[in-house]
Amino acid sequence: MPTLAHYLLVSGLLFSLGLAGVLLRRNILIIFMGLELMLNAANLSLVAFSRFNLLPNGLPNYNAQVLVFFIITVAAAEVAVGLAIIVALFRAKQTTHVEDLNTLKF
Amino acid sequence: MQLALFWIFSIxxxxxxxxxxxxxxxxxxxxxLVMTFVALAAVFVTLDAFFIAVVQVLVYAGAVMVLFLFIIMLLDLRAEKHRKVRPSAWLGGGLVVGGFMAAISQVIAGWSALHQTKPELSDPSFNDVAGVGFTLFRDFNLPFQIIGVLLLVATVGVVLLSRKELK
Structure with missing residues (x-):
């Protein structure tokens, strides 16, 4: 049987991969996908904690799963707004490469 | 059996x-990314979180990824050319990610409470959707309505951002 440590380790690996995507890639869309990976890693550890810490009545702690539900909703809204900003950015600058976007650079 | 399924879908x-x-x-x-989300939904099923697994497939693998692919096609992105790789960026990224992973594995290895196996559910046939629904509408009713307003605001914001000329 997998233990809680297994799930947390997989969740940590998924978060690290998302972080690597954000840090290493230069395409703003791929950076966005890395953000999604990190959000999903957080969801995985929340669901694992909910299953491994049962309530006194012997059922999973559904508070954590409701929190995951909220995270998914907010992430969907964030993706919609973020992609709209990327499209507006592309219209203005004709690029999705973060190193070409240096207007605010001092 | 469960351990094998867990490893298959995790890997x-x-x-x-x-x-x-x-x-x-x-x-x-x-x-x-679509396949990552589907595999993650399977891992959720091994945790008896059926509702979250279904929502994961519907919202993430369905709606969010359709949006991503739509934008990629709209912008007509090509495969990236091999740009000059900056060693400092890779070194910094590798250090941050490696350090983070080392910290996590140290905490997991040193905390014995994490090595418990899955406790048995008192009622394995309990309706998972009912549990989430009761919690959502009874204990988290106000946050649920606030999240509805957030979605409305996001929709209006997207329409505003997509207008031809931004003021």
Missing amino acids: LMLAFALGVVFLRNPVSSAMS
């Missing part, structure tokens, strides 16, 4: 997540 998930980070073509990255 599948991590392999496709690697694909998201390291493939050059944005469309391949997006398709890898």
Whole structure:
């Protein structure tokens, strides 16, 4: 049987991969996908904690799963707004490469 | 059996997540992300979170990824050319990610409470959707309505941002 440590380790690996995507890639869309990976890693550890810490009545702690539900909703809204900003950015600058976007650079 | 399924889907998930980070073509990255989400939904099923697994497939692998692919096609992105790789960026990224992973594994290894196996549910046939629904509408009613307003605001914001000329 997998233990809680297994799930947390997989969740940590998924978060690290998302972080690597954000840090290493230069395409703003791929950076966005890395953000999604990190959000999903957080969801995985929340669901694992909910299953491994049962309530006194012997059922999973559904508070954590409701929190995951909220995270998914907010992430969907964030993706919609973020992609709209990327499209507006592309219209203005004709690029999705973060190193070409240096207007605010001092 | 459960352990085998857990490893199969975890390794599948991590392999496709690697694909998201390291493939050059944005469309391949997006398709890898879809498979990552589907494998993650399977891992949720091993945790008896059926409702969350279904929502994961519907919202993430369905709606969000369709949006991503739509934008990739709209912007007509090509595979990235091999740009000059800056060693400092890779060194910094590797250090941050490696340090983070080392910290997590140290905490997991040193905390004995994490090595418990899954406790048995008192009623294995309990309706998972009912549990989430009761909690959502009874204990988290106000946050639920606030999240509805958030979605409305996001919709209006997207329409405003997509107008031809931004003021």
